[in-house]
Amino acid sequence: xxxxxxxxxxxxxxxxxxxxxxxxxxxxxxxxxxxxxxxxxxxxxxxxxxxxxxxxxxxxxxxxxxxxxxxxxxxxxxxxxxxxxxxxxxxxxxxxxxxxxxxxxxxxxxxxxxxxxxxxxxxxxxxxxxxxxxxxxxxxxxxxxxxxxxxxxxxxxxxxxxxxxxxxxxxxxxxxxxxxxxxxxxxxxxxxxxxxxxxxxxxxxxxxxxxxxxxxxxxxxxxxxxxxxxxxxxxxxxxxxxxxxxxxxxxxxxxxxx
Amino acid sequence: xxxxxxxxxxxxxxxxxxxxxxxxxxxxxxxxxxxxxxxxxxxxxxxxxxxxxxxxxxxxxxxxxxxxxxxxxxxxxxxxxxxxxxxxxxxxxxxxxxxxxxxxxxxxxxxxxxxxxxxxxxxxxxxxxxxxxxxxxxxxx
Numbered sequence: 001x002x003x004x005x006x007x008x009x010x011x012x013x014x015x016x017x018x019x020x021x022x023x024x025x026x027x028x029x030x031x032x033x034x035x036x037x038x039x040x041x042x043x044x045x046x047x048x049x050x051x052x053x054x055x056x057x058x059x060x061x062x063x064x065x066x067x068x069x070x071x072x073x074x075x076x077x078x079x080x081x082x083x084x085x086x087x088x089x090x091x092x093x094x095x096x097x098x099x100x101x102x103x104x105x106x107x108x109x110x111x112x113x114x115x116x117x118x119x120x121x122x123x124x125x126x127x128x129x130x131x132x133x134x135x136x137x138x139x140x141x142x143x144x145x146x147x148x149x150x151x152x153x154x155x156x157x158x159x160x161x162x163x164x165x166x167x168x169x170x171x172x173x174x175x176x177x178x179x180x181x182x183x184x185x186x187x188x189x190x191x192x193x194x195x196x197x198x199x200x201x202x203x204x205x206x207x208x209x210x211x212x213x214x215x216x217x218x219x220x221x222x223x224x225x226x227x228x229x230x231x232x233x234x235x236x237x238x239x240x241x242x243x244x245x246x247x248x249x250x251x252x253x254x255x256x257x258x
Numbered sequence: 259x260x261x262x263x264x265x266x267x268x269x270x271x272x273x274x275x276x277x278x279x280x281x282x283x284x285x286x287x288x289x290x291x292x293x294x295x296x297x298x299x300x301x302x303x304x305x306x307x308x309x310x311x312x313x314x315x316x317x318x319x320x321x322x323x324x325x326x327x328x329x330x331x332x333x334x335x336x337x338x339x340x341x342x343x344x345x346x347x348x349x350x351x352x353x354x355x356x357x358x359x360x361x362x363x364x365x366x367x368x369x370x371x372x373x374x375x376x377x378x379x380x381x382x383x384x385x386x387x388x389x390x391x392x393x394x395x396x397x398x399x
Binding site for chain 1: 276280281282283284285286288289290355358359360
């Protein structure tokens with residue numbers, strides 16, 4: 001089948017509540033059983049300014065084309081399932097409001113939605129996350145402690161907890177890793193998300209596995225491949241200072257100090 | 259990127275697919291080298307451009323005698339030698355990183371790097387040789 005862009009879709013079934021405006025949602029569609037490569041399709045759908053992009057996708061899926069595939073779970077910005085490229089920027093579809101994407105008065109609004117880059121697209125907006133999780137597992141993102149288990153809890157001061165507070169917020173949505181140009185070009189780079197999750201344990205005073213993790217990140221595919229482009233920090237839906245975390249790991253390696 | 263067969267294997271789903279860390283500090287040192295050589299090159303190259311192109315009539319006064327005069331002083335010999343080595347290693351390392359990023363196949367990566375290393379070696383050896391064995395008494399014509 002040849003990829004035909006902009007075939008007219010009947011979107012009249014979608015309920016249009018009072019106050020809604022018509023926006024064009026351009027989705028990069030890909031069906032591996034039919035298409036050789038992804039192609040754009042446009043849907044003119046009614047949208048309230050308070051709608052999230054996820055609502056628009058659901059309206060298209062429920063009323064126009066049930067084969068539209070995307071991930072979502074909680075739909076409230078916590079599970080990290082629906083990271084996608086919205087208007088060229090990696091965002092969670094459940095956290096982007098239509099009112100922030102509306103064009104100037106009198107102009108037609110177009111919202112482009114594409115799958116995140118750097119991971120193999122399986123169908124439409126749905127990507128294979130396995131390479132991403134493989135890099136995550138490789139940095140040992142769990143507490144490593146030697147010696148006897150304490151009979152009480154492992155005590156930590158507020159200042160020690162504060163040290164890695166920022167990187168505990170990660171929800172593993174892959175928005176940062178799939179916005180990283182080094183990751184696009186070479187998938188064997190650990191990527192920002194894995195480094196953020198290593199940072200969370202490297203700087204934890206209760207953890208004793210910092211050396212192991214720093215050794216892993218000191219390798220050819222580790223933190224030294226970071227080019228400090230700040231794409232990851234811009235992309236993070238949780239507001240984590242990702243590039244800063246990567247720099248802190250570099251500094252720990254450079255000065256042998258955690 | 260495609261789904262590799264091992265990504266689908268179920269017998270050992272959690273076995274590491276990456277080679278163990280090599281425990282080498284090469285990437286760390288090359289990262290530090292890029293920062294330090296970059297700083298030095300700012301001084302060396304801008305100084306070189308200033309002397310060659312702006313000072314005392316600039317490029318119009320450069321001839322064989324001018325170069326011969328400069329290279330009779332160990333200071334300018336050291337300056338040029340330092341500039342040659344730092345620029346070659348800095349640029350070479352930068353290109354190595356770019357090749358690592360953008361070469362898709364291992365064989366492409368290997369041959370591009372070989373080409374790069376050979377070119378670097380030739381320029382370094384030739385440049386060093388000229389700076390140290392330069393003979394101002396050969397006929398200028």
